[in-house]
Amino acid sequence: MTVEDGNTGVDVLSSLKVGMSESYSQTITDADIKSFSGVSGDKNPVHMSDEYAGKSRFKKRIAHGLMLSSYFSAIFGTKLPGPGCVYVSQSLKFTRPVYIGDTVTATVVIKSINFETRRIFFDTVCAVKGHAVIKGGAEIYLP
């Protein structure tokens, strides 16, 4: 079964090119952090408690790195390459803290494509005000 464009019936893979990219931006709020804490179970007080975080090296509560990383998953699953794609791997390096009120932009860029194995390799970056907060790469399989 090949992933086809819903409108044209054309194999999505054939429309992809190195350098294509998609982004998603979201302002991080307390609601995001509390929701992710519930889903993940990660109630590390650096995310949950103003008092604890205030005494930490971060001085303020920070967002969960894997919450921000999940925006890559959203881009892959809904935009590029889109519905039906299969997540093969993801690497993540958390380079800076993200605070409540920060607007995070997640961007994925096609680095290379193997048309025989139908694998797409992406650079994946989350940034705040132009500074990378997460760097990494992903491999996607398009059935």
Place this chain on the structure above:
Amino acid sequence: MTVEDGNTGVDVLSSLKVGMSESYSQTITDADIKSFSGVSGDKNPVHMSDEYAGKSRFKKRIAHGLMLSSYFSAIFGTKLPGPGCVYVSQSLKFTRPVYIGDTVTATVVIKSINFETRRIFFDTVCAVKGHAVIKGGAEIYLP
């Protein structure tokens, strides 16, 4: 500032040894998937729609890989090494699909410790019925 045990005031790092591990198990339900879809924005129909997933290679709706990965974050932030630790990096390879009703066990094992730089390196695995569904590794910094 050093992360100390809340009860003893002892530096947590000095109590860690290679081979130490912690696990967390959760049965995956529709509620988990819908919650994670909301937080991440990943509404790929392989997660959301029985009809779409039924026609896919998976035959049934599957869980988001990054949702399962978030259980590693929860173990790090709450159990081993525990509150105050800093997530430096995580690699993830998604090796098998996880379905609604599957009980996933996330396990982190200390592979090595650098006491000078205060970095802890972990093997991280999620498994269902003894079969790995996610494999990877993580680096944690203990301030």
